[in-house]
Amino acid sequence: MKTQIIFYTIALFIKILLFYNQSRGNYLEIAFLDVGQGDSILITTPSKKRVLIDGGAGFTADRILDSYFPLNNCHIDVLALTHPHADHIEGLNRVLDHCKVDYIVFNPVKYDSYLYDNWLSKVSELGDSGKSKVISRIDSETLKIDGITFHCVWPTAEALERRFSNINNASLTVFLDYGDFEAFLSGDAETGVLEIIKERLNEGAFWFIDYPLEVYKASHHGAKNGLVKGLWTKLNPDVTVISVGEDNKFGHPSSDVMDFFATQKCTDLSGLEKLRSLFVTKKGLVKRTDVDGTVKIRYNLSQYGHN
Amino acid sequence: MVKCRSRFFSKQLLKHNLPFVLLVLLVLSRVSGFCEGDIKACAERPLEFNNLLIIQKIDPFLERIRNKAIQRARKYFPSPASELLLGMTIGVDHFKKLPQFKEMLLKTGTIHVVVVSGYNISLVYSLMAALLGSFYNRTKLLIGFSVALFYALLSGFDPPVIRSWIMGSIAYLGKYYGRSFPTLRVLIVSGLLMILWQPLFSFSLSFQLSFCATLSLILFSDTISKLSITSKIPEFFREDFTATVAAQILVWPLISIYFGRVSIISILVNTLVLWTVPVATVFGGAFLLLFFVGDFLSRILAFFVYIPLGIFANAIELFSKVSFAQVEFQFSLVGFAVYYLVVLFMKVRPSLFASLDVGEIMEKEGPIVADVS
Numbered sequence: 117m118k119t120q121i122i123f124y125t126i127a128l129f130i131k132i133l134l135f136y137n138q139s140r141g142n143y144l145e146i147a148f149l150d151v152g153q154g155d156s157i158l159i160t161t162p163s164k165k166r167v168l169i170d171g172g173a174g175f176t177a178d179r180i181l182d183s184y185f186p187l188n189n190c191h192i193d194v195l196a197l198t199h200p201h202a203d204h205i206e207g208l209n210r211v212l213d214h215c216k217v218d219y220i221v222f223n224p225v226k227y228d229s230y231l232y233d234n235w236l237s238k239v240s241e242l243g244d245s246g247k248s249k250v251i252s253r254i255d256s257e258t259l260k261i262d263g264i265t266f267h268c269v270w271p272t273a274e275a276l277e278r279r280f281s282n283i284n285n286a287s288l289t290v291f292l293d294y295g296d297f298e299a300f301l302s303g304d305a306e307t308g309v310l311e312i313i314k315e316r317l318n319e320g321a322f323w324f325i326d327y328p329l330e331v332y333k334a335s336h337h338g339a340k341n342g343l344v345k346g347l348w349t350k351l352n353p354d355v356t357v358i359s360v361g362e363d364n365k366f367g368h369p370s371s372d373v374m375d376f377f378a379t380q381k382c383t384d385l386s387g388l389e390k391l392r393s394l395f396v397t398k399k400g401l402v403k404r405t406d407v408d409g410t411v412k413i414r415y416n417l418s419q420y421g422h423n
Numbered sequence: 424m425v426k427c428r429s430r431f432f433s434k435q436l437l438k439h440n441l442p443f444v445l446l447v448l449l450v451l452s453r454v455s456g457f458c459e460g461d462i463k464a465c466a467e468r469p470l471e472f473n474n475l476l477i478i479q480k481i482d483p484f485l486e487r488i489r490n491k492a493i494q495r496a497r498k499y500f501p502s503p504a505s506e507l508l509l510g511m512t513i514g515v516d517h518f519k520k521l522p523q524f525k526e527m528l529l530k531t532g533t534i535h536v537v538v539v540s541g542y543n544i545s546l547v548y549s550l551m552a553a554l555l556g557s558f559y560n561r562t563k564l565l566i567g568f569s570v571a572l573f574y575a576l577l578s579g580f581d582p583p584v585i586r587s588w589i590m591g592s593i594a595y596l597g598k599y600y601g602r603s604f605p606t607l608r609v610l611i612v613s614g615l616l617m618i619l620w621q622p623l624f625s626f627s628l629s630f631q632l633s634f635c636a637t638l639s640l641i642l643f644s645d646t647i648s649k650l651s652i653t654s655k656i657p658e659f660f661r662e663d664f665t666a667t668v669a670a671q672i673l674v675w676p677l678i679s680i681y682f683g684r685v686s687i688i689s690i691l692v693n694t695l696v697l698w699t700v701p702v703a704t705v706f707g708g709a710f711l712l713l714f715f716v717g718d719f720l721s722r723i724l725a726f727f728v729y730i731p732l733g734i735f736a737n738a739i740e741l742f743s744k745v746s747f748a749q750v751e752f753q754f755s756l757v758g759f760a761v762y763y764l765v766v767l768f769m770k771v772r773p774s775l776f777a778s779l780d781v782g783e784i785m786e787k788e789g790p791i792v793a794d795v796s
Contacts, residue, residue, distance in 0.1 A: 119659040120698060127734045152522060174520040175502035182501040182736075188729045190501060210520075213497040214505075 134186035139164055143416035144264060144294050146331060150405040151176040153337065153361025153368070154203030157301060158184070159292070161262035162416070165193040169288075169301060171207025178210045180410060190215035194261060197222040198288040198303030200232040212238045221251045221259070223271060225286045226279050254288065267291040267324055269316070270302075270309055284336060285309045292331075293324055297415045299331035300351060306336060310344040317350060328352035331413055333359065338369020338404075345376060355401045355413060362406040369404070377402045443611070450615050457622040466626040472580055485577050489515060492711045499710075499725035504732035508707040510537030511700065514578035524736075527743035529682070532689025536700050536735075538629075539578035541587030541637065543704065547574045548591050558595050568592055582617070582624055583633035589613040606641050610634070631677055639673035640666060642770050656694070663697040664690070676754050676762050683753040688742055696738045699731040707732070 142162040149156040151172025158181070159167040166184070171177040181190060195217045198204055209231060211217070220239050243250035255273045259266040270289035280286040287303025302310070316322065332353035336342030337360045348356075356377060360368045403411040458465035472478055492513055496505040503524045509515040518525040518537065528534040551558075551567040558564045571591060575584045590613050597604050614634050617624045624630045647653060648665045656664045667690050679685050686692075706728045713724065742748065754762070 120702065123659075123698070123734075124702075124730060127730055131730070131733065150523075174522065175506070175517075176521060176523055178502040179521060179524060179736075182504070182733075185501070186733075188499075188501065188504075188726055188733075206520075210497070210502060214499060214501060 131186045134183075135189075138184060138186065141416075143414045144297065145415075146292070146299060146413045148333070148357045148359050148403075148405055148411040149177055149180045150410040151180070151207060151359075151361075153364040153366070154207070155198070155303065155333075155337070155359045156180075156204075156207055157333070157359075159264070160184075161264055163262050165262045166191065167194040167196070167261060167266075168192050168208070168211065169196045169290075170198055170204040170303070171209070171211055173203040173206045175207060175210045177207035178214075181211065181215070192217045194219045194221060194259070196220075196288060197235070199283050199286045200225065200227045200229060200235065201283060201304065202229065202231050204303065205231050205235055209234050209238060212242065217242065217248045219249050219251060221254055221288075223254055223276060223286065223288060224252050225276075225283065227283050263294065265293040265324070267293060267322070269313060269322065270305060282306065287335075289313065291322060291325060294415065296326060297331075298325055298329050299333070299413075300329055300353070301333045302335040302342075304336040304342065306339075306341045307344055310335060310342075310347050314344055314347040314350065317347065325351075328354065330354050330415070332356045334369065334373065336368075337361075337364075337366070338373050339366070340370040340372050343370075343373050343376065348376075349380070355403060357411050357413075358402065358404045360404055360406050364406075374402075443608075446612070446615050446619075450618050453619055454622040454625060465623070468623055468626075470582075470621070470623045470627050472621075478576065478580065481576065488577060489513060491714060493517075495711055495714055495721075499721055500729060500732065503736050504729055507537055507732050507735060508703065508711075508728065511539070511704045512543070512578075512708045512711060514539035514581060514584070524739075527739050530686060530743045530748045531692040531739050532678075532686035533692055533696065533739060535632075535636075536697070538583070539581065540583050540633070541590070542701070543578065544571055544575065544584060544587040544591050546704070546708075547571050548595065558599055561599075564595060564599050567595060582627050582630035585617060586610075586613050586630070586633055586637070589616065607638075610637055610641060628677075628681055632674060635673040635677055636670040639670050642767075643669040643672050646770075659698070660694050664694040667693040667697070672766060673763070676759050679752050679754045680756075680759055683751060684749050685752050686749045688745055688748050692738070692742045696735050699735045703728065703731040703735065 144162055145158075145160040147158045147160070149158060149172065152174065154172030154174075155170040156172040156177040157169040159169070161167070168177075168181075182188075185191070190211070192211065192215050195208060195211065195215075197208055197220075212220075212235075220242065222239070224236070239248075239250055239252075242248040253276070254268050255271055255276055257268050259268070268288060268290050271286055275286075284304040284306050285308060287305040287309070289302040289305050289309065290300075292299040292301065302313075305313075317325070327350075329351040330353065332348065332351055332355070334342060334356055338358040358369050405411060454465075493509060493515060496508050499505075500508060503518075503521050506515075506517045506521060506524075509517065516538070518528070525534070528537065548567060548571055551570050555563045555566060558567050571588055575588045578584055590609050593604060593609050593613065614624075614630075617630070644665060647669045648661075653661060653665055671690060675685055675689075710721075710724050710728050713721070716724070
C-alpha cells in the first residue's frame with residue numbers, strides 16, 4: 117500500500133509537470149491529429165486558447181486531447197464542425213461529453229444521421245443551459261481569437277439557403293491568418309466548391325491572403341475530387357497535410373493527387389527565405405497523418421516548424 | 424509390481440477419476456450431439472444467451488444501469504480512461520471506437536485487463552462477505568450468490584465471469600458445509616459443466632483463454648514464485664510478475680494460434696502496470712456507484728480515479744512504441760498440441776491433486792484471467 121501511494125504520488129507529479137510544460141511557449145500550433153480515417157485539427161493560440169475543428173471518427177481525438185490536458189481539465193475555447201459526416205462529427209460528440217466548451221460553431225445543414233441528431237441535441241442542451249455559446253450560422257464571416265483570424269469563405273449565405281445534395285460541399289472552409297502565417301482548411305469540400313473559391317481568389321475577394329500560403333489541408337482526405345490544381349498552385353503552400361487513415365476502404369489519398377504533389381515539389385524556393393526553423397526542410401512538403409502520425413506545425417511570428 | 428500398480432490405478436480411478444471420466448464422456452457426447460458432427464460449422468456459431476429467461480426479464484433494467492454508468496464515465500473522464508474504467512468495472516467494450524489504442528493493448532499483451540474477469544467476481548464476493556458478515560448462513564449465502572449473479576449478468580455474462588461465478592459459488596458452498604475442494608477440480612468441473620450446458624463455450628476464445636489462464640495459474644504459480652529470477656524482482660511487482668508468467672505459459676500458444684502474433688513485452692508491461700488495475704477497479708467502481716453525489720464532488724473524486732487510469736494508458740502508449748513489441752508467430756495445430764502435452768506432462772505430479780483453498784486462487788487469478796473480445 118505504501119509503495120502504491122509512492123507510485124501514485126510520482127504519477128501525479130509527472131502529470132503536473134506535463135501540465136506545466138503544456139502551458140509554456142508563445143507560439144501558434146496547428147495539430148492535424150492522427151485520428152485514423154477522418155479529420156480533426158487542434159489549433160493552439162499563443163496564449164493557449166484551443167480551437168478544435170472536427171473530431172474524426174471514434175474517440176481517438178479525445179484520447180489525443182488528453183495529452184494536452186494532463187490533469188483531466190479539458191477546456192476547448194472554440195469547437196467547430198465543418199460538416200456532419202461521421203468521420204468529422206463522432207469525435208466531437210465525445211469531446212462535448214466531458215470538455216468545457218465556450219463556443220460551438222457550425223452550420224445547421226439538413227442531414228439525417230444518428231450522430232448528427234446526437235450532436236444537435238447535445239449542442240442545444242449546452243446552449244440552453246448557458247454552458248456554451250452556440251454560433252449556429254456562419255457564412256462569409258470573420259472570427260477572431262487571440263490575434264488569430266479565421267476568415268470563413270464557404271459556405272456563403274446563398275449556398276446555405278439550398279439543401280446540399282452532397283453534404284461534403286457544405287464543409288466550413290476557412291483561411292487562418294496570423295501575421296505572415298496563413299493556412300487553408302477546407303473540410304471535405306469537393307471540386308465544385310474549390311473551383312468557386314479559386315475564382316473568388318482570382319477576383320481578389322480574399323485580399324487578406326499573403327502568397328504563398330504556409331499550410332494547406334488537402335480537402336477530402338486527399339481524394340481526387342478534393343483537389344483543384346489551379347487553386348493549390350495559386351496558394352503555393354509550404355506544407356500540405358493530408359488527414360487520412362491507414363489502409364482506408366476509400367483508397368484515400370488518390371494516387372493522382374499524390375503524383376501531382378510529387379511533381380510540384382521544390383518548384384519555387386522563394387518561400388524558404390522565411391523558413392528559419394530547424395525543422396522545415398523544403399518547399400512543397402507533403403505530410404500524411406497515416407504515415408507521420410499527428411502533424412504539428414508551430415509558428416511564433418518569426419519562424420515556424422513542424423514534426 | 425504390475426498388480427500393485429494396477430490396484431493403485433483402480434483405486435485412483437474409482438476414488439478420483441471415474442466421475443471425471445464419466446463427466447468428460449458426457450460432455451463429449453453432448454458436444455458431438457449438439458454439433459451433429461460438423462464441428463467447423465459449430466465453431467462459427469455465435470455464443471448468445473438472449474434466449475435465457477432471466478436475461479430477457481432483467482436486460483432492459485441492466486441496460487439502463489449500463490447506460491447510466493457509460494454517461495457518468497464519459498462525463499468525468501476522457502478517452503481512453505472512460506473506456507478502461509467501463510471495461511474493468513462492468514465489462515462494457517467500446518474499444519472499437521479507439522482502434523489505435525486497442526491495437527496498443529494487443530501489442531503490449533494487456534487487453535485482458537479491460538474486461539471483467541474472475542477478479543471482479545471475487546471482489547463482489549469479498550464485498551458481500553464484508554457487508555453481510557460471513558456466508559455461514561443460508562440466507563446470506565443465497566444473497567451472496569444472487570448479488571454475484573446479478574453482477575455477472577450486468578457485466579455481460581461473458582464466459583470468464585460465468586466460470587468465475589460457478590467457481591466462487593462452489594467455493595463458498597464448500598465453506599458453508601465446512602469443506603474445501605481442490606481448486607483444479609473445481610476449475611475443471613466448472614468448465615465441463617459450462618460446456619455441458621452450452622457446448623458452444625468450448626469454441627469460445629474468451630472461454631478458452633480464461634480457462635487456460637486459470638489452469639496455468641493453478642499449475643505454475645508456485646513453481647514461478649520459487650525461481651531465482653522471481654526473488655530478484657522488487658517485492659511490489661513480484662506478485663504480478665509471478666501471476667503474469669504463470670498465466671502466460673498456457674495462454675500465449677492460444678494467442679499465437681488465433682492472432683498469428685505474440686507480444687514479447689507482455690510480461691514486462693503487465694508486471695509494471697498491473698498494480699494500477701485493482702486500484703482503478705475498486706475506486707472506479709465506487710465512483711460509478713456514487714451517481715447521487717453532486718457534480719463538484721464527482722469531479723474531485725474522478726481526479727483520483729483518473730490518475731491510475733492515466734498511468735495505465737500512458738504506460739501502454741509508451742511501451743507500444745517499442746519496435747520489437749510483438750513478433751509474428753503462429754503455432755501449427757501439431758506444434759500447439761505437442762507444446763501443451765510437454766508442458767502438462769512436465770507438471771503432472773500426485774501433488775497436483777492436493778487440496779487448495781479456492782478463495783485463495785480466486786484472489787490470485789485477479790486481473791490475469793485473459794479475454795480477447
